[in-house]
Amino acid sequence: MFEFINTLLIGITSGAIYSLMALALVLVWRSTRVVNFAQAGQALASTYFGFEAMKHIDNFWIALLIAMIGGAILAAFIEMVFMRLLLKHTSSGAIASVAPIIATLGLLEVIRALITLKWGGADVLIKAPLSNTGFSIGTHTLVFSPMKLAIIAVVVFLLSILSILFQKTNIGLSLRASAFSPELARLAGIRVDLVRTFGWALSGATGAVAGMLLVVNGNGSLSPASIEFSLLLISGFIAAVVGGLDSLLGTVIGGMILGLSTAFVLMYISDSLFFIAPFIILLLALIIRPQGILGKKGGRRA
Amino acid sequence: MTLIVNNLNVHHGAIAAISDVTFTVPQGELTAVIGSNGAGKSTLLRALSGLKGATSGNATWKEHNLLKGSAEIHVRHGISHVSEGMSVIPELTVEENLDLGAIWRRNKSEAQSSKREVFALFPRLEERRKQSTATLSGGERQMLAIGRALMSKPELLLLDEPSLGLAPLLVKQIFEAISNISKQFGLSVVLVEQNAMSALQIAHSGVVLNLGRVVAAGKAQELISDPAVRAAYLGY
Numbered sequence: 001m002f003e004f005i006n007t008l009l010i011g012i013t014s015g016a017i018y019s020l021m022a023l024a025l026v027l028v029w030r031s032t033r034v035v036n037f038a039q040a041g042q043a044l045a046s047t048y049f050g051f052e053a054m055k056h057i058d059n060f061w062i063a064l065l066i067a068m069i070g071g072a073i074l075a076a077f078i079e080m081v082f083m084r085l086l087l088k089h090t091s092s093g094a095i096a097s098v099a100p101i102i103a104t105l106g107l108l109e110v111i112r113a114l115i116t117l118k119w120g121g122a123d124v125l126i127k128a129p130l131s132n133t134g135f136s137i138g139t140h141t142l143v144f145s146p147m148k149l150a151i152i153a154v155v156v157f158l159l160s161i162l163s164i165l166f167q168k169t170n171i172g173l174s175l176r177a178s179a180f181s182p183e184l185a186r187l188a189g190i191r192v193d194l195v196r197t198f199g200w201a202l203s204g205a206t207g208a209v210a211g212m213l214l215v216v217n218g219n220g221s222l223s224p225a226s227i228e229f230s231l232l233l234i235s236g237f238i239a240a241v242v243g244g245l246d247s248l249l250g251t252v253i254g255g256m257i258l259g260l261s262t263a264f265v266l267m268y269i270s271d272s273l274f275f276i277a278p279f280i281i282l283l284l285a286l287i288i289r290p291q292g293i294l295g296k297k298g299g300r301r302a
Numbered sequence: 303m304t305l306i307v308n309n310l311n312v313h314h315g316a317i318a319a320i321s322d323v324t325f326t327v328p329q330g331e332l333t334a335v336i337g338s339n340g341a342g343k344s345t346l347l348r349a350l351s352g353l354k355g356a357t358s359g360n361a362t363w364k365e366h367n368l369l370k371g372s373a374e375i376h377v378r379h380g381i382s383h384v385s386e387g388m389s390v391i392p393e394l395t396v397e398e399n400l401d402l403g404a405i406w407r408r409n410k411s412e413a414q415s416s417k418r419e420v421f422a423l424f425p426r427l428e429e430r431r432k433q434s435t436a437t438l439s440g441g442e443r444q445m446l447a448i449g450r451a452l453m454s455k456p457e458l459l460l461l462d463e464p465s466l467g468l469a470p471l472l473v474k475q476i477f478e479a480i481s482n483i484s485k486q487f488g489l490s491v492v493l494v495e496q497n498a499m500s501a502l503q504i505a506h507s508g509v510v511l512n513l514g515r516v517v518a519a520g521k522a523q524e525l526i527s528d529p530a531v532r533a534a535y536l537g538y
Contacts, residue, residue, distance in 0.1 A: 170405055177402050180393045183353065187385065189377040189406030189454065
């Protein structure tokens with residue numbers, strides 16, 4: 001029972017981080033129909049921005065804010081000077097569906113190389129603001145720690161803010177209208193170009209939070225070749241697909257399914273299955289519910 | 303305040319979709335643009351609303367050059383375009399679709415009063431304001447599309463085949479609504495229709511397009527009684 005609760009809490013924590021990454025990918029997908037593999041690189045770069053900030057002000061939460069702003073600016077920059085041009089020149093023909101994928105893959109490597117150039121290839125450390133020693137219940141010590149609790153709180157807070165932004169504000173309505181029907185959005189007077197850039201910026205900020213939280217959820221180390229960030233991209237992508245590539249709620253459900261199942265596989269089945277568990281979930285999802293948990297059958301491709 | 307279209311040419315790649323089209327719409331009048339499928343009717347509206355670039359010619363509205371600038375700018379000059387085939391976003395609620403039409407307006411209390419006007423015109427939309435647009439019938443969606451256009455406080459309404467896919471009784475209702483709206487708000491309307499007879503009956507004037515060229519134009523009543531137009535477009 002004790003072990004079960006422990007696993008559950010660990011799964012929820014990683015699920016929360018995956019949800020954020022999934023949301024970052026969904027925001028870009030919805031605004032420009034691009035599967036953004038560079039998202040892992042952007043999150044990595046943003047986390048290095050946070051690391052740099054912590055050198056000057058020893059406060060993780062302010063560094064998190066700076067990482068978000070840096071991530072937003074980086075994403076907006078990529079959209080404006082790179083993707084806009086690319087999508088314009090490759091909008092038709094066989095290349096149209098492949099070009100953005102190859103381009104973002106290339107961008108991922110470019111960002112990695114630039115990070116190595118600036119910060120070197122060795123591990124750097126980001127100090128967690130809260131204890132990573134688990135809570136104790138009687139004589140038992142949980143793996144679930146104050147830091148993990150704070151991670152869940154940050155994700156819940158961020159998701160609530162984004163949910164209000166999407167559902168209750170004119171900015172949210174512009175984002176949704178531009179995603180579902182760019183032409184009608186334009187006819188309603190929305191500057192779809194600007195809204196797209198904003199969607200990317202929002203995605204960059206969300207990815208930055210995922211990156212910063214990922215590092216302090218682990219052992220605090222960060223490197224350009226980080227396997228954790230590659231896994232974060234894959235997990236986020238799978239969570240987004242499982243959730244239906246469409247809604248905020250879908251990405252949270254997708255993230256939780258992924259976080260919980262990998263945690264339970266790790267605890268109860270085998271260490272060696274840890275890396276393939278996400279892919280098994282992806283295959284099952286694509287075979288059983290290709291439209292995603294919340295996606296509508298036969299509906300518009302999200 | 304008149305819509306003046308002069309020698310307008312629009313191309314799809316190398317193919318001419320609209321050739322030397324000239325017509326005017328006086329303020330508060332309704333002009334029907336009729337013609338068969340592929341005559342270039344939708345392209346004409348898309349060029350006027352800024353969705354499609356023109357090759358040459360002029361189109362002005364209130365001294366505003368319609369061939370410069372794009373759709374998101376034109377709507378701020380009082381031009382609302384209801385594009386072909388239920389111009390609504392099914393993923394949004396009824397009320398969100400309406401709010402979308404007024405999203406660029408700074409004065410929110412004016413936007414609220416526009417919404418009350420739309421609800422007065424189409425009470426059905428008010429009953430269903432919180433519902434998903436996907437649950438609406440074809441006729442209700444067309445009402446919503448027109449309602450969304452009215453939320454932008456238009457002075458010139460560009461309507462593309464509002465009768466498309468509707469049952470005959472609903473077609474009649476929609477045309478009546480369009481005629482009433484034009485009178486009530488003093489709107490100029492360009493109504494593109496395959497349903498030529500119904501469109502001409504509520505119009506002041508008409509333009510007949512064939513393969514992108516104007517083949518007949520004049521007062522609606524004259525076109526209805528013109529033997530050539532009757533034979534080719536009115537079916538008798």
